[in-house]
Amino acid sequence: MKWFRTKAQNFTGILVSVLCFLPGLVSCQEQGFLTPPAQLFGGSLNSLSAEQAPRFSYDGRYIVFASDRQGQRRILLYDVQQRGLINLPGLNQPKIMYDQPDISADGRYIAYISEERGKPDVFVYDRQTFQSEVITENLNFEVSHPTISGNGRFVSFAANRSGQWDIEIYDRGTDTELSLPQK
Secondary structure: OHHHHHHHHHHHHHHHHHHHHHOOOHHHHOOOOOOOOOOOOOOOOOOOOOOOEEEEOOOOHHHHHHHHOHHOOOOEEOOOOOOEEEEOOOOOOOOOOOEEEEEEOOOOOOEEEEOOOOOEEEEEEEEEEEEEOOOOOOOOOEEEEEEEEEOOOEEEEEEEEOEEEEEEEEEOOOOOOOOOOOO
């Protein structure tokens, strides 16, 4: 009888483990977590690769993050309402590193670090025009951790001038189309 009870407990444990990996079963997760499990196919929030530096848009609709999918560090954008990745045309060129993203209030602008020009620079990608603007093109020092204001006009980042890390603020100008949260 002991052998049967042990085998039944093992089977039950395996069955519960398998069921917890099926999408939509919140009861297996810790209370309050809505995280979907990692999946092998393309459009999910998590994959079997490293996913890092997540940032929410103001209203929580979008999450921008860095991912090592397909063997390359890229910026991905996930639509929480639609439960899928959003295409970012013009971003994530082959053999170029993209990292440390941040997103404006309504998700229009994405600030990030890229080595597109041979050294880490701060860029801002516009989801309406599919264009990126380099913010630190002529700076000859290290930069990291960009953040963009909710309206998309200001970009701040850490900069290492002569061994001293400081905070820089860049004004994209009064002609910048503002990114505002939807009501």
